[in-house]
Amino acid sequence: MKALHRKLFRDVVHMRGQLFAVALVVMCGVATFVTMVSVYQSLLATRAAYYQRYRFSDLFASVKRAPESVAREVETIPGVASVQSRIVMDVTLDVPGLGEPATGRLISLPDDREPLLNDIYLRRGARFDPGRSDQVIVSEAFALANRLSPGDSLGAILNGHLRRLRIVGVALSPEYVYEFSGRGSLFPDNRRFGIMWMSRDAMSAMFDMKGAFNDICLGLVPGVSGRGVMDRLNHMLDRYGSPGAYDRNDQMSARFLADELSQLRSSAVTVPVIFLGVAAFLLNIVLARLVGMQRDQIAVLKAFGYGDRAVGLHYFEFALFAVLVGAALGTGLGMWLGLGLTKIYTNYYRFPILTYVAGPDVIAWAIIIAGGAALLGALSAVRRAVKLPPAEAMRPALPQRFTAGPVERLGLTRFMGANTRMVVRSLERNPLKAFLSILGIALSVAILITGSFSYDAITYMNDLQFQTIEREDVTVVFNSGLSASAAYDLLNLPGVIRAEPFRSVPVKMRAMNHMRQLALQGLPSRSDLRRIVDSDRRRRMLPSEGVVLTTNLAQLLGVRVGDSVAVEVLEGDRSTRRLIVTGTVDELLGTSAYMEITALNRLMREQGTISGAYLAVDGKQAPELYEKLKRTPAVAGVAVRRASLESFEKTIAESQNITRFAIVIFAGVIAFGVVYNSARISLSERGREMASLRVLGFSKGEVALMLLGEQAILTVLAIPLGFGLGYLFSASISAAASSDLYRIPAVIAAATYARAAIMVVVASLFSALLVRRRLYRLDLVDVLKTRE
Amino acid sequence: MDDHARANPANTGAGGGDAVVFRVRNVSKIYTMGEVEVRALNDVSLELYNGELLVLLGASGSGKSTLLNILGGLDLPTSGHVTFRDQDLTAATEQQLTRYRRDAVGFVFQFYNLIPSLTALENVQLVTDVAVKPMPASEALAMVGLTERVGHFPAQLSGGEQQRVAIARAIAKRPDVLLCDEPTGALDFTTGKMVLDVIDRVNRELGTTTAIITHNAAIAAMADRVIRMSSGQVVETRRNEVKSAPEDLSW
């Protein structure tokens, strides 16, 4: 081994604490990156395999009723690979153990063969016997939520009659990874809404659909664009009462899944970039100070003919060492966590397949990114080493010029003891160094805040949605539009304190060349149970004319207040009208459009028709009410706010929590790494000074107080700066993670700030203990004998 | 410009030859520290001849180390020229200076400047690793009487031992020129003489052109020539008609 390598090796061993701290920070960054990217890629691959193996269709359309011959016709559209017609019916269920009525979506499966599209994966039990009208396969989410197993039975109102259905199997479907009812609810409620598969023959007999269908799925020839096919399809199905075909982008489950995955991808980039940025910064501090301390050694190397490259490389190798160790650990840890997390996600999404891919590209990227961080962090320090003129370096660094700093000019030192005065002076003497230390600690505060911010944001969204916007206890949806008096009838039901009607009309909204299919919501202008609220909690009243769009929707359509949109009603006479946008509301969730209910009725040319009502209910009488509602044929579905709240937490919060946990741990490690490093560096830089003070008769305690007092001041100054940086990081993540389904607000709870501050203070105390131990063991003679 | 050389013909010494190795012409070095200007060297001109042993005397702050640093290619003068053989050091690129230091110069620094994380042997190896025709590192250490201490780290050596390691490090590469800044500053009488003997041997046996800075006027007796500096200027150049061997010195 060459002597220079030996020096590297010994110096690395000597600085192991600091370099290891850097390596840990790099490890966290790389591990986060590898974990998130590999999970993202794995889920992408799993989803693709799932969709392909179970033949998830590309296009979807429903009709009122169409003869089977139409399906044959659809097959002839160029670009269509396969067609599966079906019968789909939403029915009211009486689930054992569930007070309120539930909704089941009955989907037909062919009796004689497997479906050409949207096949199911049978998890437990068996398929139904052909033609049996009393046997169903239920979706796993619904079965688990209601503790149902093959052999159990439940009640269903089929064509007005209460019937018993026996569960023969439990299954999964690529079409319902998320089981959305499509009825206003933004989140799947697996207790009250479930998918059930039944014999096609039995269903056609039961719902008068012999030789006919009301739902059709299409698989496309690979590479064919859905647009053209959809136009032809719409043309064919129009007269059978189709509200229009849609593709996977508008299929709720597929869309939600895609959205979640793209969110995963965006945090797979932002979070590691922030972590590795901190690593680079830390590396820079460590190396800059190393070079500063080794000025004379650099001079010796140069004096004996080591060139700039050799010297530069020597110091770069310190960085490389820390980063390679960190990258190796991080890649290993990342792959391990990635596999674990993929398993958790696979379970969570109920994918029947598990694929874990951590391709060489992920690892290559991890190394490139970490290497980049090393280069970035090392660059300025290495350049300084190279640039150092050898003769200059030969003499001891000039004694620092001392001038009175602001604290002294203000005469504040009068109030300080000798110790404090020395601490303050040493900070003032080198403000840049002090600032860099402060920045380092601030970054660790910021990272801790960033780590838990997503939880705060979701809690805020949750609170806004379910405390401020949705205040009803129960939402009742009618089978079809009823007259306004129906709302008053609801008041007569047991426990109903208040009922506010709403109208919901499926429409296609167009502006220029943008189109969006959605439910136009009509609410009374003074609606109290369901409010229109801005993201900052300000309540908005609906204007008596025109339509109010969420900011998201307005952006998607490219319209502003005062512009007009074309609205094609997908119900009744299916006419197209123009509406003026009279307002926008900055909602965080979904893309919605609101109108004053009478204005909507006018638009529909109807007299006070309502689609359902929001109810305030006396909790004690709720069971009785549910029992009544279950037996009311006009009621198509009932949503309970408490349940939506739970399912919101389950759906969003759960998936976020998994990653959040890992990130908070990593952030904690980084915070400790930064704080420890900062304390350690000041010890090694000032070891001589401390030893001299000891020789002059200062006690160990006094000397320790001086060094650690300085650290304490730096930490206190760093915390508010860290709060600011944490907010900035969180805002950048929220911007990257928002989609058109929901926007993550940059909201941080006071508790999060407090927790970050406390964790950094604890990390500081802990590193102070470690440093104090070293300080106490400092060999005075050793330190003074050699020039450092 | 050859007048000066002819007027003071070089003592041929043991290495022989009267070729000029260093030619220093009107060299000044000025440090500016804010308002204050420090003239570390003020219009210095002199020559060093092949194989000679030169002693530089002078008060503290008179510019000795500055001159030595410039000769060794560690520093550049503010004005004036320095040539080593045919090479103009003041016009050399950084690479050329690095080569020059690597191939030609052996340094002994005033503050030893050992690498604290390397043992005595490894400190010497640091230099032999990159030199063209080095002697084994252990041999260099044996020459300064440190065979017993090769595995010690600088912090485990006395000040004098550290200085001897620094000398071993400088001679191990068999340099063309050996530049020593106070090589005996921290040594007792006996060890000091031993070190001087090593330097003298290297000078005689290898013909290494040698410059020694010292405060100790007694050491001047072993030189071929003695130069005295004061306030950045050469105030006296003297040739020793009789050169003493290091063991005959006394102070």
Ligand SMILES: Nc1ncnc2c1ncn2[C@@H]1O[C@H](COP(=O)(O)OP(=O)(O)OP(=O)(O)O)[C@@H](O)[C@H]1O
């Ligand atoms: N980097 C520098 N900046 C400012 N002044 C300097 C610098 N280096 C040297 N000097 C000044 O130049 C003058 C000559 O310094 P030099 O080190 O050459 O003295 P010296 O003769 O070697 O003294 P000593 O015997 O004490 O080592 C001194 O006055 C010194 O203060």
Ligand SMILES: [Mg+2]
């Ligand atoms: Mg000197």
